[in-house]
Amino acid sequence: xxxxxxxxxxxxxxxxxxxxxxxxxxxxxxxxxxxxxxxxxxxxxxxxxxxxxxxxxxxxxxxxxxxxxxxxxxxxxxxxxxxxxxxxxxxxxxxxxxxxxxxxxxxxxxxxxxxxxxxxxxxxxxxxxxxxxxxxxxxxxxxxxxxxxxxxxxxxxxxxxxxxxxxxxxxxxxxxxxxxxxxxxxxxxxxxxxxxxxxx
Numbered sequence: 001x002x003x004x005x006x007x008x009x010x011x012x013x014x015x016x017x018x019x020x021x022x023x024x025x026x027x028x029x030x031x032x033x034x035x036x037x038x039x040x041x042x043x044x045x046x047x048x049x050x051x052x053x054x055x056x057x058x059x060x061x062x063x064x065x066x067x068x069x070x071x072x073x074x075x076x077x078x079x080x081x082x083x084x085x086x087x088x089x090x091x092x093x094x095x096x097x098x099x100x101x102x103x104x105x106x107x108x109x110x111x112x113x114x115x116x117x118x119x120x121x122x123x124x125x126x127x128x129x130x131x132x133x134x135x136x137x138x139x140x141x142x143x144x145x146x147x148x149x150x151x152x153x154x155x156x157x158x159x160x161x162x163x164x165x166x167x168x169x170x171x172x173x174x175x176x177x178x179x180x181x182x183x184x185x186x187x188x189x190x191x192x193x194x195x196x197x198x199x200x
Contacts, residue, residue, distance in 0.1 A: 002067060005036050007042065007073050007074075008073070010043065010044040010054070012047060024041070027104055031073070042057065071099065071111070072094060073102045077105075084178060118168075121164060
């Protein structure tokens with residue numbers, strides 16, 4: 001595997017405050033401070049993060065899979081992943097390839113013991129949340145059929161994952177980016193937790 005870092009940059013419009021140049025400066029500064037001399041920059045400009053296919057990202061992933069890089073450095077989760085599911089799947093693939101994933105904004109580095117532990121927690125809680133949602137939907141359908149009525153849409157926000165990350169001191173903004181929901185959704189979940197605590 002090549003001893004090289006893949007740097008990925010993305011902006012969805014040319015008017016974003018955190019533009020390509022700002023991302024590039026921050027990540028190159030990180031590279032210099034970490035003493036990483038070999039790197040390749042991949043970028044997507046005016047490309048929405050919601051798109052599954054991005055030329056720069058596709059090129060980077062192909063290079064990583066061919067063994068050209070042993071690290072992937074991004075400015076933030078939101079600049080890299082289109083959803084929490086995409087983020088976790090990509091991180092799992094990097095792990096299987098022996099490639100470290102580093103997010104500058106979230107200060108996550110899966111080559112460190114703390115980074116690996118945090119990723120394990122995030123991945124496990126995300127999987128648990130998916131299973132709980134699936135179970136609630138199935139139970140709701142069974143109850144609806146038994147009672148002869150339709151139930152409302154089940155709550156789909158990842159409550160358990162939000163609570164776990166909040167307990168680790170992560171901010172609402174970072175949690176929202178990570179789990180793929182709005183800042184208000186995270187704040188609402190945390191308010192619900194505080195209400196339950198006061199009730200007891």
